[in-house]
Amino acid sequence: MNLAIFASGNGTNFEAIIKAIEDGSIHNATIKLLIVDHKDAYAITRAKNHQIPYEVVLLKNFASKKEYEEHILSLLKQNEVDLICLAGYMKIVTDVLLDAYPNKIINIHPALLPSFKGAHGIQDAFDYGCKVFGVTIHYVSAELDGGKIIAQKAFEYYGSDVDELESKIHAVEHELYPNTIEKLIKEEL
Numbered sequence: 106m107n108l109a110i111f112a113s114g115n116g117t118n119f120e121a122i123i124k125a126i127e128d129g130s131i132h133n134a135t136i137k138l139l140i141v142d143h144k145d146a147y148a149i150t151r152a153k154n155h156q157i158p159y160e161v162v163l164l165k166n167f168a169s170k171k172e173y174e175e176h177i178l179s180l181l182k183q184n185e186v187d188l189i190c191l192a193g194y195m196k197i198v199t200d201v202l203l204d205a206y207p208n209k210i211i212n213i214h215p216a217l218l219p220s221f222k223g224a225h226g227i228q229d230a231f232d233y234g235c236k237v238f239g240v241t242i243h244y245v246s247a248e249l250d251g252g253k254i255i256a257q258k259a260f261e262y263y264g265s266d267v268d269e270l271e272s273k274i275h276a277v278e279h280e281l282y283p284n285t286i287e288k289l290i291k292e293e294l
């Protein structure tokens with residue numbers, strides 16, 4: 106199974122997937138390519154550290170989102186990518202990629218979808234006063250953080266420290282995403 110990871114920033118989930126492949130928790134998978142949409146994304150450094158090929162693709166260099174995604178699609182085809190894992194990729198995916206990879210694009214979100222969609226899921230759930238938090242892995246659709254849910258993990262948090270909460274959520278992410286990818290590859294989901 107050839108994977109592509111899409112990231113926009115830090116890339117800790119990308120790193121968790123790399124580690125899971127390296128330590129054998131994910132079998133029969135290779136990360137063929139990292140796609141980043143920001144030239145200063147720290148995920149690039151992680152790719153370099155692990156000798157993983159990466160491409161910086163900037164929307165502003167294309168006439169339209171369609172052309173931007175067509176370029177990405179050509180990179181995915183060249184690399185014979187089977188499964189796309191969004192890992193902190195902060196753009197809506199459109200039909201160019203969705204039609205080319207039906208049910209083969211997945212995303213991680215730091216909240217229990219369908220609640221708290223968007224770029225601030227942790228803070229939004231915290232501000233709402235939630236006491237149960239969690240992480241969702243889902244198929245990607247044209248809707249922001251939409252698409253059928255594949256896996257979720259929830260936990261209770263009664264504290265008042267959003268940084269502590271964020272650390273707990275990321276720890277859950279770094280376990281749930283690799284585990285879910287492994288199950289998808291083994292067709293257990």
Ligand code: GAR
Pocket residue numbers: 112113114115116117118119192193194213214215222223224225226250278
């Ligand atoms: C993760 O918490 C991921 O769930 C979130 O962005 C973060 C990326 O962190 N994604 C979303 O909010 C999607 N709506 P990372 O770059 O360290 O993996």
